[in-house]
Amino acid sequence: MAPSPQGDANDAARYWEQRYQAGSQPWDLGQPAPPLRAIAQEFRAQKITGTMAVLGCGRGHDALLFAAAGLTVTGFDFAATAVHQARSLAQQHQLPVTYHHQDIFTLDATWNQTFDYVLEHTCFCAIAPHQRPDYVALVHRLLRPGGRVIGLFFTHSRSGGPPYGCSVAELKALFCPPLHLISLEPAIHSILSRQGEEHVGYFQR
Numbered sequence: 001m002a003p004s005p006q007g008d009a010n011d012a013a014r015y016w017e018q019r020y021q022a023g024s025q026p027w028d029l030g031q032p033a034p035p036l037r038a039i040a041q042e043f044r045a046q047k048i049t050g051t052m053a054v055l056g057c058g059r060g061h062d063a064l065l066f067a068a069a070g071l072t073v074t075g076f077d078f079a080a081t082a083v084h085q086a087r088s089l090a091q092q093h094q095l096p097v098t099y100h101h102q103d104i105f106t107l108d109a110t111w112n113q114t115f116d117y118v119l120e121h122t123c124f125c126a127i128a129p130h131q132r133p134d135y136v137a138l139v140h141r142l143l144r145p146g147g148r149v150i151g152l153f154f155t156h157s158r159s160g161g162p163p164y165g166c167s168v169a170e171l172k173a174l175f176c177p178p179l180h181l182i183s184l185e186p187a188i189h190s191i192l193s194r195q196g197e198e199h200v201g202y203f204q205r
């Protein structure tokens, strides 16, 4: 039977791994998501440093963006091919991103309060919706007190997935509490196929 993104952890990992092996990865922009570029630029301009986790980092384009801006970045993904390619890209760009080939839901307590930032981009929409409360609990415990989730959320309203859509109201209800909402606004500079369907959110622990 073909693996399913909604199956158990092994099944979901096999689903994503097969997508990368088949080169069937339309979510991969081959570059950082444009709405995140402005955020990274702000980090660079203000010389903001710190640690950042990128969950479901794929081939690591967004991780590289924030590493280049001066952050100490750790990427996590359970698709071996994505992690392998992310490591090669980091080497090519000579940027020191650390990647872990791991299911984010198995990160143990040694990771608690490790990060100043968690970057969310197309991981939340990739997990099965029933895992969303676990995702929020995970980002909450990964963040240091005062740390922030920076998210580019896919807020489309079509049924099915992945990508599974989410409304602004659902995002607020899921993340707050345990986090505090700083802002959640429509994204600007989305790629054409995602225009009007992305929000940039900041949530603080």
Ligand SMILES: C[S@@+](CC[C@H](N)C(=O)[O-])C[C@H]1O[C@@H](n2cnc3c(N)ncnc32)[C@H](O)[C@@H]1O
Pocket (backbone or CB within 6 Å): 012, 016, 017, 027, 028, 029, 055, 056, 057, 058, 059, 060, 076, 077, 078, 079, 082, 102, 103, 104, 105, 121, 122, 123, 126, 127
């Ligand atoms: C739609 S892709 C997005 C990848 C990347 N963020 C990007 O924009 O190119 C979703 C990614 O999340 C990863 N993923 C999904 N569930 C995961 C989990 N439980 N643990 C680790 N990685 C996961 C998949 O392997 C895949 O690389």
